[in-house]
Amino acid sequence: MQDSILTCDVAAGVAVLTMNRPEKLNPLSDAMLAALEAQLAAIAADAAVRVVVLRGAGKAFCAGHDLREMQAGRAAPDAGAAYFADLFDRCGAVMQMIPAMPQPVIAQVHGIATAAGCQLVASCDMAVAAEGTRFGVNGVNIGLFCSTPMVALTRNLARKQAFEMLVTGDFITAERAREVGLINRVVPEGELEAATQALAAQVAGKLGAAVRIGKRAFYDQIAMNLSDAYAHTGAVMVENMLLSDTDEGIRAFLEKRPPGWTQQG
Template sequence: MALLEREDHGAVARLVLNSPNNLNALSDAMLADLTAALAALEQDRTIRVVILSGTGRAFCAGHDLKEMTAARAAPDGGAAAFADLFDRCARVMQAIPALPQPVIAEVHGLATAAGCQLVASCDMAVAADDARFGVNGVNIGLFCSTPMVALSRNIPRKQAFEMLVTGDFLTADRARDLGLVNRVVAPDQLGAETLALAEQVAAKLGSAVRIGKRAFYDQIEMPLAAAYAHTGAVMVENMLNRDTEEGISAFLEKRTPDWTQ
C-alpha cells in the first residue's frame, strides 16, 4: 500500500494521503513522497489541475509527534532533526503555490496544525461540511509558528492569531467565511464537487492558467505600483501567446477556440 497515491482523471491528478493509522500525518516518509510527487507534477504538462485529499478519518493531522519525540534521543535533544523537519515541510508548502498547476485541497474530517497549513498552502480548497480546522499546537505547548505563515496569508490576522493562541477549531462554514476554503459541501458530495471544480479549471487554456498562477503569487507580495508594473508585463506575455490570440479571435467570431496547449 503506497503512502501517497496518485489517481489521474484526464487532466486532473489526485494525490491521496494514505496513512489513516496516524491520521495522514506529515511523517518523514510522507514529506519525502509529497516532495517527489510535486516535482514530477511540475514537469507533467498532461496534468492541468491537482487535487490533494486524504483517506480515513482526517485530511491531515499535522506532524508525526511520535517521530518528533523519538528525535529527542539525539545528543542535541533533537535540535538538528527538528530544524531539518521544519525546513523540509516548508519546502513542500512552498512547492504547492510554485507548482504550475492549480492545487485544490479536498478536506474531510480534521485538518490540524501542519495539516491546516497544508490546506492554507493550496490555491483553493473544498471542504465537507463536517470538516474542522485548527492550529492547535498551543494546547500541547507547541505554538504553530510555521503553520502560522500560510494561515495568516489566508485569513484576517486577528482571527488567525485567535486560532493560534486559543487552539480553537473552525467549522467548515466559518473557514469558508474567513477565506480558508472556497466551498463547503455535503460529505458524500465532496469528491464529486472537488473534481467538478478541478475539471472546470482544467478546461481553460493551460498556458494562461500557468502564467496567471505564477503572477498571482508574485504580485501579492509586491507594493501596489510594482504589482501593476509586473502584472502588466505578464499580460503582454500572455497576449503574445498564439492560443490567446486564437481564443480572442474565436470569441469575436462566436466559435470554439482551436487551442494547442
C-alpha cells in the same frame, strides 16, 4: 501502488494525490514529506497535468506532524535540535512548492485538518471541504505554538482571526473556514469528491498556458507594492496576449465559436 503512503492517479489532466496513512490520520511524517516533495516535483514537470487535487484517505485529511516520530528525535545527543530544525525546514519547503507549481492545487478536505494539516490546506491554491470538517492550529494546547503553520495561515486569514486560532487552539467549522477565507466551498460530505472534481475539471478546461502564467503572476504580485504589481502584471498580460492560443481564444469569442486551442506554449 495503492498501498503506497502517497498515491497518484491522473485522468483528464487532473492528478489526484491521496495521503494514504489513514490509521494515523495521514500525518506529515518524514516519509510523507519525502513522498510529497518527490511527487509534487514530478507533477510540476508534467505538462499533461493541468490541475492537482490533494486529499487524505480514511476519516481525515491530515492531522499534522507525527508527534511520536518527533518525540523519538529527542533521543539524539542534542535533544533533537538538529532533527527538529531539519523537519520544519523540509516541511516549509514542501509548503512552498505548492504555490510555486505551475498547476493549481485544490485541497479536498474532510474530517480534520489540524496544525501542519491546516497549514497544508492554507498552502493550496483552493480548497473544498465537507460539512462537518474541523480546522485548527492547535499545537498551543500541547505547549507547541504553531509558528510554521502560522506563515500560511496569516497569508489567508485576517490577522486577528489567525491569531485567535493560534493562541487559543480552538477549532473552527468548515462554514467558518469559508467565511474567513481559509477554504472556497463547503459541500455535503457525500458530494465532496464530485464537487472537487467538478472544480478541477472546470479549471483543467481553461487554456493551460494562461493558467500557468496567471498563477505565477498571482503569487509574484502579492509580494509587491502597488505600482510594481501593476508594472509586473502588465508585462505578464503582454506575455499572455502573444500566445497563439490566446489569439485563437479571442478570435473564437468574437466569432461566437468554441476555441480551437492547441494547448501549447
